[in-house]
Amino acid sequence: MKYYDRKINYYETDQMGIVHHSNYARFFEEARISYMDQMGYPYERLEAEGIISPVLEISCKFLHSVRFGDTVRIEVTTTAVSKVKCSFAYKVTDLATGELKARGESEHGFITRDGKPIILPKEKPEFYQLLLNEFEMSDAGIK
């Protein structure tokens, strides 16, 4: 299981006194980038090779508030891999108490700098294989 721990910043709160919901997409991104580092294919490498990975879809359910000073643990799993895109799931818990705070999902494409979609197994076979390995390690079943 791969995870990323993150302390909440003051500027991430809003006047409700809790973390503004728009920040979760940012936490997911941080966790996803750490996940790719841990997986052995940093996102920086993809971009250095001329590939960018736009977000196609994102969702999040907010179960309990997160506050300034809290540290959350974000677990990332690969929930789908195809030749042109992949999906990740995120589980956000309080590091101290284990309370489930939020759950989310995101889907990602892979394109060249000028917007041409790429075929992962053909153009990034090493990355594709690593994604498949992650998918198999997850409990997401076959898709």
Added chain:
Amino acid sequence: MKYYDRKINYYETDQMGIVHHSNYARFFEEARISYMDQMGYPYERLEAEGIISPVLEISCKFLHSVRFGDTVRIEVTTTAVSKVKCSFAYKVTDLATGELKARGESEHGFITRDGKPIILPKEKPEFYQLLLNEFEMSDAGIK
């Protein structure tokens, strides 16, 4: 149909050269607050009356990139109303070309400052009725 037009800021771009996806939750919030103004019950009034409205769930599909200098139109509709929560849908188009850029949804609860859920028809009947009117005007059908 209620909508909100919004010019994209430079600081909302990322190094892909497009608007960072986390900003759409912020655009939705701006559009929703304008929607409540247009509906006749500003969000400021709810908070002044001691009610806050946390986001319970949010999702967004990104269809085409939005860039610095673009202006988007965000249409908001009420897609569900219950005694304790409500949902909105968002349609983001390019103001100049009409191209569909993104679609999203969000769900919202209503609680007191100290976290107690409220029953809308009982405790905020005027607001509840306005939401129901919006829901009926939408093409969302009965839920």
Added chain:
Amino acid sequence: MKYYDRKINYYETDQMGIVHHSNYARFFEEARISYMDQMGYPYERLEAEGIISPVLEISCKFLHSVRFGDTVRIEVTTTAVSKVKCSFAYKVTDLATGELKARGESEHGFITRDGKPIILPKEKPEFYQLLLNEFEMSDAGIK
């Protein structure tokens, strides 16, 4: 006098219940981009011509809090122009009451996409002249 009016968003507040101070640099940027539009040389045009304009220095004094729902007016003036950089001053007032909320300044360079500084009067003479005109219209005196 050129100015830019801006309504404060909910997501720009923090748990103090006021606008988080980091947003002022963003308001200044919005006002500066509107100022360049009004001046007749949109920032988009500079970038389309291969020039980017990094911020070299920024400062802000915060006099009174700004809150969700407030609208601020940001006046921009050109306070210095040289062959390689320029400076702007910002005055933020409450649109409704006229109360002075904040004052700021920023300094900007001009470089090519690969980081080479450019000589404005030589490489962007029209833009340089417009900046000089703005500077002369300001009450900033000679620098």
Added chain:
Amino acid sequence: MKYYDRKINYYETDQMGIVHHSNYARFFEEARISYMDQMGYPYERLEAEGIISPVLEISCKFLHSVRFGDTVRIEVTTTAVSKVKCSFAYKVTDLATGELKARGESEHGFITRDGKPIILPKEKPEFYQLLLNEFEMSDAGIK
């Protein structure tokens, strides 16, 4: 010397391909909150005791660009302490190369939740003494 190390996030970049300048105020805040933790008086404690600390003034000079994936070290020093406010300086260097990236300063007041300024030595003597100790340890000289 107290410092705070911080990896740059993707969402902190803009379409220039560098960190957007507005984020430095956020990095300073993170570093300042870590500094108060290290000093032995967490900012959370101040707020729990009913005191908030608005930013009165902030400035930053940007010397070299910072990019996604970089890690910066932010050194914080106390540069002024009075009975009602204090100032900090920030030095941002690249953790890997030591290159100086930016320098900044901020000034902070201390008020109650309802906006009344407090006299630090009288109302928060322990915190005031810790600030004075920090100031004396700094090379800022007497102010």
